[in-house]
Amino acid sequence: MARVACRYGLTAPELSGYLCGLPSPLSIDDRGPAAGQTKVWAQFCGVDPNRLYRLSLNWRYPRRTRAWYMSRGPEWKPSTLTGSTPVCLGCFAADQSAGRDGYLRSGWVLAERCICSVHGELLLDRCQSCHRHLVVAFRLLEGRAQPVCGSCGSILADRGGVRDRLHDQNLMLSTLAIQQRITASVDRGYPEQQRFEEALAILWAPLDHPAAARPVLALWLKEAGWRCPYDVRHAVGAAAPLGQLPVRWRLVTLLALNDCFGTELAGNGEMPPLAVQLVRRAAPRQCRLPRPGRRPHVQALKRSxxxxxxxxxxxxxxxxxxxxxxxxxxxxxxxxxxxxxxxxxxxxxxxxxxxxxxxxxxxxxxxx
Incomplete structure (x- = not known):
């Protein structure tokens, strides 16, 4: 959708609103697009509506719940651009070398994905030019749709040596291995999925007290005086924290998961000693009730x-x-x-x- 829209100098939501006869941009749900919207786009592009729907995330990952996709944190404001998904510059460089339009890979929005399985690089979620949260847009350059930063307009491509490759090959391989295990568990419905969810929730549970700002993960980091950074504080106490984290913190979480809970996540009640310690220090999850206001709630009545x-x-x-x-x-x-x-x-x-x-x-x- 973005590649088609950029040829008219528009974003995909703007063109979608135009096609539906609306004066304002129309939001697009990549997970499960509306049937009417898919039909309009298919007619406009001259393709089969079923073929277009098969590009949706629901079709590609039918077993995934919304919690296993990447989601914005509270400081990420909604945008009318293409989307704020992490990207791999190596993949964009491959598109450019092949002489085709750049495009967003569906695997980049998976909650557990932090390393590109093709190039072995950390996914990029901040622009290397303006250092803001990366929101990808497309511009028509040299006859091809090329990805650019939606904030500063710089082209997202390989710059020869700035690529964020992990130098420790063992670290990269172990992270890729746990990525693949989580993907297989979630997409194929393995029983291991629930144990992954519980272990991840424990790592980001509040430490010792339900209102604590430090997660249990602080025990694994073993840094004196460590404070939880502001950009990940919203994940403390979340039921599904992985998709809410920036890429680098997602990497740290996967390494801690592998180190604390082991490679098997055995479901027979046996846990490594370190995992037992983390479970004991995790504060019990509380049901989030609405905070009482200063004034009592008054039932609104219709009066003359x-x-x-x-x-x-x-x-x-x-x-x-x-x-x-x-x-x-x-x-x-x-x-x-x-x-x-x-x-x-x-x-x-x-x-x-x-x-x-x-x-x-x-x-x-x-x-x-």
Whole structure:
């Protein structure tokens, strides 16, 4: 879709919105695209709709849940460009050498993928020019669709020596091996998949306390005073942390998984001593409940304009609102909010609530 759209100087969401007759970009779900959207694109491109649908992630990986795909962290803002997937510059260089359009590989969005299985390089999730989170766009250059950074526009290609290859071959091979094991377990429905999920959740569980910002992984790192970096703090306590991590932290997590839990992840209750220690230090996972607000929840009721006018007159005449006129603006707004809540709940008349002592701008204490 992006390769077609770039020939019109558009992004894929922009062209998709145009084809559907909408004035704004239309989001595209690579995992399971809408049938109507696939049909419109197939008609526009002159291809079979079933052939186009077979490019979707649901078709290629039918057993995968959404948690086993890469997802943005909270600081990654949604974009109308092609997508914020890690890429391999070696693969893009191969496209250019073959004289064809560059394209995004579906394997790059898998949660466990951090090393290219063809070139043995770390996937790139930050632009080497502007160092921002990489969002891939396509531009028509020399008659071919070539991938560029959506932020600064620099071409994503091999620059002769800047490629991020792992120099330790044993490290690369062990990481590739565990990548392949996870892929086989998830895509083929092996029983080992659940044990992978539990082990990964333990590694990124809060250390010792449910509200801790440090994950259990800190015990494996063995660095005194280590603090969890800001860009991965959102993964602490997540049920499926792997897809939320940047590439380098995904690599660290896979190495820790292999070192702590072993190569087999035996399901007979026997775990290596290090894994037992991590499990004991992992805080129990808590059910995330909505945080209580400062004001009680008030059920919204449909009232007539006359009823709202009556409530407003009640608030204006209330002694607490009259006394609040001498307060600072922020405190006055707080009193107003409390009075509105009380009025909507029917508790305004005769219910003065707790006594509050506040200070006015001239230093006098006012009882509310």
């Amino acid at each position: 304009p006359a009823e709202y006018e009556r409530l407003a007159m009640q608030i204006i005449a209330d002694p607490r609102w009259i006394a609040a006129e001498k307060l600072f603006r922020r405190k006055r707004e707080g009193v107003r909010a409390l009075l509105i809540d009380a009025a909507l709940a029917g508790n305004l008349a005769g219910a003065h609530g707790p006594t509050l002592l506040s200070q006015s701008s001239n230093g006098e204490e006012i009882q509310i």
